[in-house]
Amino acid sequence: MAREQVAHLLRRAGFGPTAADLAKFDALPVSAVIDYLVDYERQPDDVDSRIGQIDHVSVTTRGGQFSPNTDIEDARQRWLFRMVHSQRPLQEKMALFWHNHFATGYSKIAGAFGTIHGTKMMALKQGALPGRPGQIELFRRFALGNFRNLLIEVARDPAMLVWLDGRQNVRAQPQENFAREIMELFTWGVGNYTEQDVYAAARVFTGWNLRNATGGLFTSPETYYEFVYNPGQHDTTAKTFTFPIYGDGTRTIPARSAIDGMQDGIDFITALAQHPETARRLARKLWNFFVSELEKPDPAFVEAVASEYLRNGTEMKPVIRFILQSEWFSDPDRWHARYSWPAEFVVRAIREIGWSGFSVDAVRTPLTNMGQTLFEPPNVAGWQLGAAWFSTSAMLARMNFASTLAANQRFNLARSATSLGATPEALLEFFMLERLSPAQFDRQPYNELLTYLTAGEPWTGSEAQIGTKTVGLVRLIVGAAEYQFV
Amino acid sequence: MVTRREFIRDGIAAFTVGFAAPAFLSSVALAQGVRSRNLVVVYLNGGNDALSTMVPYQDPFYYSRRPALAIPAGQVLQIGSDGSGKTLGLHPRLTGLRNIFNEGRLAVVQRTGYLNSSRSHFQELDIWGTADPTAPTGLGWLGRYLDTLPAPVDALTGWSSMRETPRALVARNVGVPAIPDARAYSFSSPNDGAEAFIELVAASRIASHVPINRPHLSFVNGSIRGALETLDRVASVTAYASTVTYPNSGFALALRTVAAAIVRGIGTKVFWVQTGGFDTHASQGNAGAGAYGDLMGTFGDGLSAFYMDLRNQGLLNDTLVLQFSEFGRRINENGSQGTDHGAAGLMMAIGGAVRGGIYGTAASLDPNPDNPTLENSGGDVRFETDFRAVYARVLDGWLGADSASLLGGNFRQGSPAVI
Numbered sequence: 001m002a003r004e005q006v007a008h009l010l011r012r013a014g015f016g017p018t019a020a021d022l023a024k025f026d027a028l029p030v031s032a033v034i035d036y037l038v039d040y041e042r043q044p045d046d047v048d049s050r051i052g053q054i055d056h057v058s059v060t061t062r063g064g065q066f067s068p069n070t071d072i073e074d075a076r077q078r079w080l081f082r083m084v085h086s087q088r089p090l091q092e093k094m095a096l097f098w099h100n101h102f103a104t105g106y107s108k109i110a111g112a113f114g115t116i117h118g119t120k121m122m123a124l125k126q127g128a129l130p131g132r133p134g135q136i137e138l139f140r141r142f143a144l145g146n147f148r149n150l151l152i153e154v155a156r157d158p159a160m161l162v163w164l165d166g167r168q169n170v171r172a173q174p175q176e177n178f179a180r181e182i183m184e185l186f187t188w189g190v191g192n193y194t195e196q197d198v199y200a201a202a203r204v205f206t207g208w209n210l211r212n213a214t215g216g217l218f219t220s221p222e223t224y225y226e227f228v229y230n231p232g233q234h235d236t237t238a239k240t241f242t243f244p245i246y247g248d249g250t251r252t253i254p255a256r257s258a259i260d261g262m263q264d265g266i267d268f269i270t271a272l273a274q275h276p277e278t279a280r281r282l283a284r285k286l287w288n289f290f291v292s293e294l295e296k297p298d299p300a301f302v303e304a305v306a307s308e309y310l311r312n313g314t315e316m317k318p319v320i321r322f323i324l325q326s327e328w329f330s331d332p333d334r335w336h337a338r339y340s341w342p343a344e345f346v347v348r349a350i351r352e353i354g355w356s357g358f359s360v361d362a363v364r365t366p367l368t369n370m371g372q373t374l375f376e377p378p379n380v381a382g383w384q385l386g387a388a389w390f391s392t393s394a395m396l397a398r399m400n401f402a403s404t405l406a407a408n409q410r411f412n413l414a415r416s417a418t419s420l421g422a423t424p425e426a427l428l429e430f431f432m433l434e435r436l437s438p439a440q441f442d443r444q445p446y447n448e449l450l451t452y453l454t455a456g457e458p459w460t461g462s463e464a465q466i467g468t469k470t471v472g473l474v475r476l477i478v479g480a481a482e483y484q485f486v
Numbered sequence: 487m488v489t490r491r492e493f494i495r496d497g498i499a500a501f502t503v504g505f506a507a508p509a510f511l512s513s514v515a516l517a518q519g520v521r522s523r524n525l526v527v528v529y530l531n532g533g534n535d536a537l538s539t540m541v542p543y544q545d546p547f548y549y550s551r552r553p554a555l556a557i558p559a560g561q562v563l564q565i566g567s568d569g570s571g572k573t574l575g576l577h578p579r580l581t582g583l584r585n586i587f588n589e590g591r592l593a594v595v596q597r598t599g600y601l602n603s604s605r606s607h608f609q610e611l612d613i614w615g616t617a618d619p620t621a622p623t624g625l626g627w628l629g630r631y632l633d634t635l636p637a638p639v640d641a642l643t644g645w646s647s648m649r650e651t652p653r654a655l656v657a658r659n660v661g662v663p664a665i666p667d668a669r670a671y672s673f674s675s676p677n678d679g680a681e682a683f684i685e686l687v688a689a690s691r692i693a694s695h696v697p698i699n700r701p702h703l704s705f706v707n708g709s710i711r712g713a714l715e716t717l718d719r720v721a722s723v724t725a726y727a728s729t730v731t732y733p734n735s736g737f738a739l740a741l742r743t744v745a746a747a748i749v750r751g752i753g754t755k756v757f758w759v760q761t762g763g764f765d766t767h768a769s770q771g772n773a774g775a776g777a778y779g780d781l782m783g784t785f786g787d788g789l790s791a792f793y794m795d796l797r798n799q800g801l802l803n804d805t806l807v808l809q810f811s812e813f814g815r816r817i818n819e820n821g822s823q824g825t826d827h828g829a830a831g832l833m834m835a836i837g838g839a840v841r842g843g844i845y846g847t848a849a850s851l852d853p854n855p856d857n858p859t860l861e862n863s864g865g866d867v868r869f870e871t872d873f874r875a876v877y878a879r880v881l882d883g884w885l886g887a888d889s890a891s892l893l894g895g896n897f898r899q900g901s902p903a904v905i
Binding site for chain 1 (some may be wrong): 604607664670684685688820822
């Protein structure tokens with residue numbers, strides 16, 4: 001039971017258990033595993049340095065170069081590598097959560113600034129090249145950080161300034177794109193504000209622009225772009241909203257001198273971050289992410305989580321710890337109650353089936369066919385989650401990825417099966433219960449899997465037969481509905 | 487040109503017949519060959535700037551409120567005037583659609599929308615998808631139509647060209663396959679020959695299970711079955727020899743696949759095709775250059791190729807194209823040579839049965855807050871035709887369905903008589 005509870009925890013707060021994880025955590029109480037995940041700064045942040053080492057999933061280089069800071073395909077490979085191998089799985093998981101929450105698409109940025117700077121703005125690692133860390137590094141840094149501070153950083157993030165056109169938000173003709181989405185999508189949601197609020201918010205962020213910090217050419221990787229507050233483009237007049245901005249109920253951000261005008265945005269973001277409706281909306285999203293997509297958020301959960309968030313001054317770490325420790329989370333009825341995202345599905349499959357000699361480069365196209373190209377959400381609202389992941393073509397892509405990975409791991413799978421003795425039942429039990437972690441199969445599909453093992457020719461347990469049937473069995477389990485849930 | 491008087495007359499006629507005898511209307515539709523009819527929904531993703539698609543090129547406020555974006559009168563493709571006498575022209579890149587208009591097979595319905603437009607992409611798309619502005623979370627309007635078809639419903643009765651199934655096609659009993667690329671729509675296996683086939687059979691049998699009390703598993707199993715049951719027929723459209731050369735855009739190639747399915751007689755009743763990039767907050771450009779011209783080129787050239795292909799195949803009378811977008815955009819341009827989210831937009835219908843013309847009346851772009859054709863203090867175009875009235879026309883007049891039950895209300899009155 002404890003082992004299954006840990007497996008559940010690792011599927012939700014990470015990317016699924018490996019056999020080594022389960023062995024490592026076997027002796028620990030679940031609460032200690034939660035602390036291990038949440039207090040992730042105690043684990044080394046060495047994952048990038050392990051790229052290219054044996055016993056790890058591979059990356060594929062083009063022309064001898066691996067360029068994750070300037071080539072988006074390599075940035076995708078690096079992120080997938082991190083999902084497979086990070087010792088801080090919850091940090092990567094929350095980075096994915098924030099990537100979806102503040103959904104920013106690489107293509108628009110590359111269209112405006114070229115592929116090198118598009119990649120840098122999305123994924124530059126601190127110190128690899130001149131410039132600010134890319135947006136995904138921001139989400140890692142704030143994975144369990146303060147939400148208000150994250151919002152402020154996002155409002156000043158170069159990728160976001162391009163994605164929602166803040167770089168062009170000027171006094172004479174304010175740009176509403178970011179102003180609308182920060183209310184509609186990043187904080188409290190539709191229904192809490194009016195069109196007049198959108199106009200006012202756009203004026204708040206006038207002058208929050210982007211500049212070329214080096215003056216260099218955009219073709220040079222050494223050039224970089226950064227946020228600049230441009231006082232000459234800031235609308236200094238007062239902005240009045242239909243809701244309170246300040247603790248005393250004041251609805252107006254006062255007129256300020258241009259030089260002090262950046263405080264408008266700080267005040268506005270602070271008000272949004274601290275609003276109970278923002279707290280509740282985050283709580284509902286976290287319910288769907290961590291607890292269940294099969295039930296609507298329990299109102300008691302929403303109120304409890306919202307209150308943790310507000311009580312802790314918009315800090316996320318106590319909120320996530322609270323959720324993982326709660327009975328809402330641990331209830332066995334809610335295991336396998338969330339539709340896996342494509343990135344979760346492929347990484348978990350790799351961690352459970354094996355990766356020796358497999359390159360994450362082979363994941364990129366299948367992920368796109370499943371509907372989730374990393375760094376390329378369909379729009380600012382992020383991906384359509386839940387059942388929406390499971391169109392016919394996306395499901396075919398999942399089944400076909402299971403086939404690709406099983407074929408790639410043919411020898412490893414056969415070796416583990418041969419050592420096991422040789423009835424069809426033993427083979428099936430081993431893969432279903434030990435190696436893979438699907439939701440429970442009912443008797444009928446379970447029997448279909450047994451039938452599959454002896455279809456074509458009677459069971460002999462020969463090496464050739466085990467080789468053939470093992471990969472087929474693994475692809476059938478991983479391609480079944482029961483495996484699509486975490 | 488359809489006058490406003492004719493439009494009102496036709497609208498009331500349809501209302502009367504439909505209201506009095508929905509069963510009769512259905513049998514008429516059947517007699518007219520509704521079995522072979524198909525609907526192709528074209529969605530312009532991002533909120534199309536309707537004022538740039540069909541330009542009120544003699545409205546002085548159009549130029550004063552859009553100094554950088556306005557298309558000069560000399561460049562628009564003039565197509566006459568609407569019932570209120572307002573002269574209108576198509577975007578210069580829509581030459582193909584202008585030709586279809588001149589053939590009388592393109593209808594443009596102006597100022598479509600609904601009361602209190604939310605201006606949110608995502609809420610609007612759900613509203614247009616469910617046809618329910620107050621609770622846009624349930625089944626899609628076309629999904630509800632598919633659910634009325636007699637069981638068993640063929641797995642290819644709906645067809646989405648996207649990776650996802652759009653809200654509009656979400657049905658209770660009918661799964662709509664998502665087929666972004668017919669060539670990639672196949673089942674691969676780690677084993678060869680007979681073993682591969684045994685795997686396919688096993689996958690299909692496993693997915694045929696309906697777990698009790700686990701509807702989410704049943705749902706995924708439905709997707710698996712929907713995929714496996716349609717592989718062969720989807721593969722059959724990949725060898726299509728079209729009668730025209732389609733442009734090399736994803737949109738045009740999706741339409742080419744739709745044409746192939748229609749020509750093959752696959753039996754699909756509702757197709758969904760879309761093209762994106764319409765959220766033009768910045769660098770929209772005007773007639774000569776810029777992002778919006780490219781969008782119109784993709785849209786217009788793709789649809790024209792599709793139209794001509796079907797005409798050459800003699801299948802134009804079986805097909806109705808219905809175009810929409812989630813909202814129009816603000817009248818004033820912003821400081822980035824773009825436009826922000828607005829309210830009413832426009833819809834188009836194209837096909838052999840379409841009664842071409844300009845429907846509805848254009849807004850006056852006078853920013854006076856009292857201007858009744860605008861809303862939001864003169865900032866946005868106010869809707870005139872409820873989008874559900876257009877849906878009602880399509881459901882009743884084309885698909886032979888009962889729009890009042892499918893839309894949860896009677897929207898036939900004032901429905902533009904585009905078919």
